Amino acid sequence: MKIFIIGAYPRSLINFRGQLISLLVGFGWHVTSLSSGANVEEIKSIKNLGSDYIDYKVKRNGLNPFNDINTLISFFCILKRNSPDVILAYTIKPIIWGGIAARLLKHNNFNALITGLGYAFQSGGFFKNILVFIVVNLYRIALKNAKSVIFQNHDNMNLFIDKGIVDKSKCYVVNGSGVDLKHFKLTSLTKEPNFLLIARLLGDKGIREYVKAAKLIKGKYPNALFELVGPEDPSIDGITIDRVNKWTDSGYIQYKGSSNDVRPFIKKCNIFVLPSYHEGMPRTVLEAMAMGRPILTTDVPGCRETVMNGENGWLVEKANFEQLAERMIWFIENQDQWKVMGQKSYSIANEKFDVHKVNAEILKIMGISNEKTF
Template structure:
């Protein structure tokens, strides 16, 4: 039995993105420790049989004093657990968790799950974060990237040593049994669905503006938004902004839900005009269920969407191009929309099967310890 730690910036992240991996590790008789901030998903992780350690992560800030304190907290927890290996997810846990693991000579696998706002609009903080990444990753036992663009960026900027073993995997993939292919809807109203944290960086304002323009043309369409408000992110959209656009009749806010399947089932198309992604889970889920996708041609999204095959790619931060892609989708006959969705399902089966991805991750864990 191995003692395995998973560290991330939210319990929500680990439950929603790494649940399959956690379940399989427990099934194989490993002792699992979760190190993350306490939220509504922490009890669910405990219910699985995980031992939980609560931490505080300043996700929005760049205060070196707070970050140094975060390092010491992780080092203290890791020393107490004395794990065989640690799996780090999200930016600050990867960086400061690596420093803590280095000090204690603990093997650790780092997962580059997306580079966040700091890489969307580069500034002096971006330069500083690159230095931290370079110093943190030098002791990695293994590094997984979720997309080709992040992999190329780290190689180009020499942020990772050529002696560190690395590979690209699609997160933990998608559960094809849970997110089954469903019948494409025949509703006379086309439903465009946005799923995700409601942030400016997710292309929220582009989505709303296109909804306004399309509705003004008189098409029978509905633009729906499903996701959490008040995210701890400097680009978060406020509840008052959501209410304003909803009163105008541009969008229909559905609230948030732990079960996205019925919402995707009702959708004609899933839309994500994001500025940058790691590997968007909402698009994996949409494709697996058999829904066409309109997304921006950016890191993460282009790993899932093949333009013209299972959806359309548009230019980021470009309302006109997103508008044109939505119009193009509306003009398609029912059978062509349905075919786009079916193609997406086939792509998921071929490249994103969760069982294959988890098997690869666990094989690497077993090789290291």
């Protein structure tokens, strides 16, 4: 039996789907992973999981008819040539163009994992609303014959149902992508007020609010440290390295670049911050929880599922840097609560977000099971 796992980024196949790929290989499935632009080391890492690898053509950002038709043709040819028994696609372009290609080929076992709504679902001006209209209808076409559509929070699922994108009978919710509790281990806290944000350099990750809050706090608590880790992103909402370096030069934050291993940064911090505008289920928050960190994030779909307000952290209003700063100051002035909240985060991660439990649920939804997994 052959299964295709289709993602946008090679690194996400390794970091976010690696455990799932290994599990399927262990079941005896022939796994092929698909993404775009993998380098030699990334292909080697994917193959070390026991998976084959195929590269496909895609322009990840924006809707360009010529580029997207090429992506659709690429998927159509790959699927027709390889005839997988099962397909699991995640993120917007693999789901839309992979789903449409599967539908054209009358493939009856296409499964979509909605890991977040992304920038294309955020309301705005006239042209932004046209983009939302196009994306909604493309999703509707791609998911019409899907066997299952798996979400990471109920808000996203309900939005898809309410907009008529997908029938409720096909919809399921799982607890994010999960986190490997053996890889992200509980570590002790230090005594310094060290805040950390890990995210791609995008405006809707709340990075500007993080910087504004840091600027407010630095005047009163100059020893507070605000670190930022994450790669550039070429999308329309991207923040340039030049802008980030100016923030660093001003002394508001410390930008640490991008990293394939975020554990040293989480270990150094005492409070993990993600002021995002929207998420499916933020993987970086789950990793910080597994390492026993209090969480400060926004009261938006995906993020709110990770925090029991006042127990393992705090939720603040989206795009409200003043409220974000207030809660940061609360953490600075209530150091005795760091360990209590961090322990609660660790307990929640163990109970709800263990990657093995999440993957078992995904495979169960897809009709793939093995007695030893449950």
